[in-house]
Amino acid sequence: MRRVLSSAIYALSAAIGLLAFVYPFLLDARATGPLGIAHGQDAPLVITTLVGLSLVALLVELQGQAISAKMVAMLGVLVAITSVLRFIEVAVPMPGGFSPIFAPIILAGYVFGGRFGFLMGAFTLLVSGLITGGVGPWLPYQMFAAGWVGLTAGWLSRFTFHVSRSDILILSIFAFVWGILFGAIMNVYFWPFAVGAAGRTWRPGISLGETLARYAAFYVVTSLGWDLVRAVGNVALILLLGTPMIRALTRFQRRFHFEVRTAND
Amino acid sequence: MIDVRAWLLWALTVLVAASSTRNPLYAVLLLLITVVVGVTCMPVRSRQASLSPLRFAAMAVPLAALFNGLTAHLGDTVLFRLPDWLPLLGGPVTLEALVFGATNGLTLTVIFSGFAVFNQVTPVHDLVRLTPRAFHEAGVVLSIALTFIPQTTRSLTRIREAQAVRGHRVHGLRDWLPIVVPLLVSGLERSMGLAEAMVARGYGAIYDRANLPRTQWLLALGLFSLLGGWLVWLFLPSWKVPALGGIVVGAGLVVGLLWLAGQAVPRTAYRTHRWAVRDTLVVLGCGLTLVTVLLPLPLADRATLGYAPYPRLTLPPFDPLIGLALLGLLAPAVITGGPTN
Numbered sequence: 001m002r003r004v005l006s007s008a009i010y011a012l013s014a015a016i017g018l019l020a021f022v023y024p025f026l027l028d029a030r031a032t033g034p035l036g037i038a039h040g041q042d043a044p045l046v047i048t049t050l051v052g053l054s055l056v057a058l059l060v061e062l063q064g065q066a067i068s069a070k071m072v073a074m075l076g077v078l079v080a081i082t083s084v085l086r087f088i089e090v091a092v093p094m095p096g097g098f099s100p101i102f103a104p105i106i107l108a109g110y111v112f113g114g115r116f117g118f119l120m121g122a123f124t125l126l127v128s129g130l131i132t133g134g135v136g137p138w139l140p141y142q143m144f145a146a147g148w149v150g151l152t153a154g155w156l157s158r159f160t161f162h163v164s165r166s167d168i169l170i171l172s173i174f175a176f177v178w179g180i181l182f183g184a185i186m187n188v189y190f191w192p193f194a195v196g197a198a199g200r201t202w203r204p205g206i207s208l209g210e211t212l213a214r215y216a217a218f219y220v221v222t223s224l225g226w227d228l229v230r231a232v233g234n235v236a237l238i239l240l241l242g243t244p245m246i247r248a249l250t251r252f253q254r255r256f257h258f259e260v261r262t263a264n265d
Numbered sequence: 266m267i268d269v270r271a272w273l274l275w276a277l278t279v280l281v282a283a284s285s286t287r288n289p290l291y292a293v294l295l296l297l298i299t300v301v302v303g304v305t306c307m308p309v310r311s312r313q314a315s316l317s318p319l320r321f322a323a324m325a326v327p328l329a330a331l332f333n334g335l336t337a338h339l340g341d342t343v344l345f346r347l348p349d350w351l352p353l354l355g356g357p358v359t360l361e362a363l364v365f366g367a368t369n370g371l372t373l374t375v376i377f378s379g380f381a382v383f384n385q386v387t388p389v390h391d392l393v394r395l396t397p398r399a400f401h402e403a404g405v406v407l408s409i410a411l412t413f414i415p416q417t418t419r420s421l422t423r424i425r426e427a428q429a430v431r432g433h434r435v436h437g438l439r440d441w442l443p444i445v446v447p448l449l450v451s452g453l454e455r456s457m458g459l460a461e462a463m464v465a466r467g468y469g470a471i472y473d474r475a476n477l478p479r480t481q482w483l484l485a486l487g488l489f490s491l492l493g494g495w496l497v498w499l500f501l502p503s504w505k506v507p508a509l510g511g512i513v514v515g516a517g518l519v520v521g522l523l524w525l526a527g528q529a530v531p532r533t534a535y536r537t538h539r540w541a542v543r544d545t546l547v548v549l550g551c552g553l554t555l556v557t558v559l560l561p562l563p564l565a566d567r568a569t570l571g572y573a574p575y576p577r578l579t580l581p582p583f584d585p586l587i588g589l590a591l592l593g594l595l596a597p598a599v600i601t602g603g604p605t606n
Binding site: 061074 | 468
């Protein structure tokens with residue numbers, strides 16, 4: 001029963017997060033008139049509140065499963081290592097959207113599972129935001145999106161064996177897709193409120209097809225080149241670091257399987 | 266020293282004020298306010314921002330102007346025309362579109378500048394202390410990560426030096442492999458030692474699982490209510506009241522659970538920060554700005570906030586009352602009076 005409830009909480013908070021990012025695509029022609037305009041005004045407040053609440057609920061659930069000392073320590077140290085990588089990225093600007101933080105998040109989620117991956121992604125963005133001065137209204141969305149990167153990497157491990165070259169190939173494709181998807185998702189959170197040319201901005205009441213076409217035009221013009229660099233960088237890092245990092249993480253995963261019992265047990 | 270909660274409210278007020286206007290005069294005023302507050306309140310030794318607001322403005326304003334000028338073919342003052350066969354870019358490039366784009370860049374700069382000040386004036390550990398009690402495990406992870414960052418940086422330097430002694434030089438991405446893998450392994454070894462020490466000291470030994478199913482039920486119910494309420498709000502306009510009810514009930518359940526979970530976690534502080542008069546003054550200053558920007562007050566002309574240069578460029582209007590209300594954001598600078606050690 002606990003597992004079912006836990007899955008339901010994951011699914012519901014993921015649905016709220018997803019809806020917060022993609023709701024402009026779901027509002028079709030029925031939402032024209034005063035309602036549509038009203039949503040254009042109340043949306044930032046409602047969305048930010050809902051994203052915050054679903055992130056809070058997910059963290060309460062993840063903590064409720066009693067995070068062990070082993071998980072806390074490993075998570076803290078891995079987050080520190082990845083945050084240092086982001087610090088290097090900020091200090092030494094790299095081309096386009098290239099960032100060294102996604103490969104460790106993907107590999108950690110892949111080896112330790114979706115729950116660990118979600119926490120690793122969310123905390124990495126939080127801690128690196130704190131040390132690089134990156135705290136801002138974008139942070140909850142970044143935490144959610146990076147958490148999803150780690151979460152989905154954990155699901156991927158069910159279909160592979162952690163040993164073969166084909167696994168690295170699958171992980172590379174996965175990293176490439178997330179390199180693009182992360183940028184596309186992060187754009188959507190502000191796109192409905194962006195102002196600009198009519199062909200590339202959202203207006204309440206337009207159809208799903210028109211919304212997708214407008215967003216595609218906006219994305220191609222503003223972000224595709226930037227995100228492609230990130231996606232290619234992710235692939236390069238997975239090809240380079242994938243095998244040795246998976247080996248190291250798997251070895252420590254086995255070593256962390258110790259259990260402490262009291263004298264009475 | 267101003268309380269970190271007052272600073273958080275200040276940064277959020279800058280965000281709300283900047284997002285509420287497209288009038289370049291108000292945007293410039295807000296930018297000047299954030300710069301003055303940053304210069305006045307920034308500690309002498311603070312975290313260095315990776316990018317200063319002025320450098321950000323030097324990039325964001327021209328880029329936004331160029332982008333909007335090339336893609337939004339609106340406005341009467343045509344500067345030149347690009348060939349129509351160019352996809353997206355073809356058409357007239359107008360002065361109005363350039364000005365509107367530059368204003369958008371300016372708004373982004375104000376938001377960036379406000380949060381740059383926030384990041385520089387608030388110590389990281391004060392921010393961690395804002396973590397709700399219910400998230401004490403998340404707080405422990407944060408504390409470990411922040412504590413290990415200097416150690417990890419030192420490890421990185423040591424490993425690079427050791428590899429350099431062996432003749433290793435970093436030229437390309439591949440050359441990072443002999444540095445990153447030892448960094449990862451040494452970090453994991455440290456986490457192993459830390460985990461053993463935590464277990465030996467009884468971390469998590471008194472965890473109470475009795476309330477877990479009830480918490481899970483209520484959380485699931487709260488999220489379901491939030492999601493349902495929001496979907497109804499979006500798609501069924503005639504059910505606005507039940508939709509709002511669903512959102513409020515869901516939010517109440519999640520917040521209530523957070524509060525209850527926090528009550529079960531005792532927290533002690535070696536040095537507590539007391540809320541002082543100066544913090545209240547900062548809150549009042551932010552409140553003045555928020556009320557004027559968000560509420561339809563009879564004396565303030567809020568229409569001046571929504572200036573647009575289309576179809577023909579005119580001078581943006583300026584309401585002195587709104588300008589005065591924005592000066593409420595100067596409260597931290599007035600209270601602090603100069604850089605602190």
